[in-house]
Amino acid sequence: xxxxxxxxxxxxxxxxxxxxxxxxxxxxxxxxxxxxxxxxxxxxxxxxxxxxxxxxxxxxxxxxxxxxxxxxxxxxxxxxxxxxxxxxxxxxxxxxxxxxxxxxxxxxxxxxxxxxxxxxxxxxxxxxxxxxxxxxxxxxxxxxxxxxxxxxxxxxxxxxxxxxxxxxxxxxxxxxxxxxxxxxxxxxxxxxxxxxxxxxxxxxxxxxxxxxxxxxxxxxxxxxxxxxxxxxxxxxxxxxx
Numbered sequence: 001x002x003x004x005x006x007x008x009x010x011x012x013x014x015x016x017x018x019x020x021x022x023x024x025x026x027x028x029x030x031x032x033x034x035x036x037x038x039x040x041x042x043x044x045x046x047x048x049x050x051x052x053x054x055x056x057x058x059x060x061x062x063x064x065x066x067x068x069x070x071x072x073x074x075x076x077x078x079x080x081x082x083x084x085x086x087x088x089x090x091x092x093x094x095x096x097x098x099x100x101x102x103x104x105x106x107x108x109x110x111x112x113x114x115x116x117x118x119x120x121x122x123x124x125x126x127x128x129x130x131x132x133x134x135x136x137x138x139x140x141x142x143x144x145x146x147x148x149x150x151x152x153x154x155x156x157x158x159x160x161x162x163x164x165x166x167x168x169x170x171x172x173x174x175x176x177x178x179x180x181x182x183x184x185x186x187x188x189x190x191x192x193x194x195x196x197x198x199x200x201x202x203x204x205x206x207x208x209x210x211x212x213x214x215x216x217x218x219x220x221x222x223x224x225x226x227x228x229x230x231x232x233x234x235x236x237x238x239x240x241x
Contacts, residue, residue, distance in 0.1 A: 102136065198212055201215065
């Protein structure tokens with residue numbers, strides 16, 4: 001599955017629409033898991049899902065094959081960031097539901113057109129495709145353009161790479177917690193069977209080292225040595241991510 005994903009990522013970055021659709025399908029569960037965190041906030045979850053998919057597509061296009069991280073981990077801040085930006089913009093700019101729905105459709109078309117043609121789609125083409133007036137298109141676009149993206153640079157200086165999201169006071173917010181959980185799960189899954197059992201028994205079942213030793217047929221000292229080694233390995237991986 002991992003190799004298939006890498007192949008599809010490469011094809012998607014080369015403009016293969018089918019490969020991109022397959023990646024979106026495979027990762028739809030991830031998008032829904034993030035979307036469900038916003039349940040009860042007055043938004044249609046299907047709308048937020050479409051917004052989340054835009055973030056997922058952005059992460060696919062920007063994914064670096066040299067990173068020692070799964071796409072699902074890399075995509076989380078993009079998906080969550082896109083949804084948060086939408087909610088943040090919507091909370092300040094009061095627009096009708098019809099305009100909101102039109103804005104979502106425009107975003108999807110803009111992304112698809114940019115990926116396929118390598119250029120921005122015109123308001124005239126958007127109006128024709130969506131069968132609405134140019135004025136309605138302009139109003140919908142304007143309703144989402146008045147707030148900076150949390151992933152945009154705060155300064156115009158090319159040397160200032162700090163993004164707005166980096167300056168948010170609560171550094172341990174929703175996306176970082178979710179990212180840590182997903183990363184930790186991936187790391188645990190890559191451990192060998194005995195290492196994985198030790199971590200699960202010690203930190204999820206809350207067994208003592210002596211109890212774990214009896215279950216696995218090894219000494220408490222061996223459990224301690226393996227546990228220390230595994231925790232150091234996991235800590236290093238988390239720091240890289």
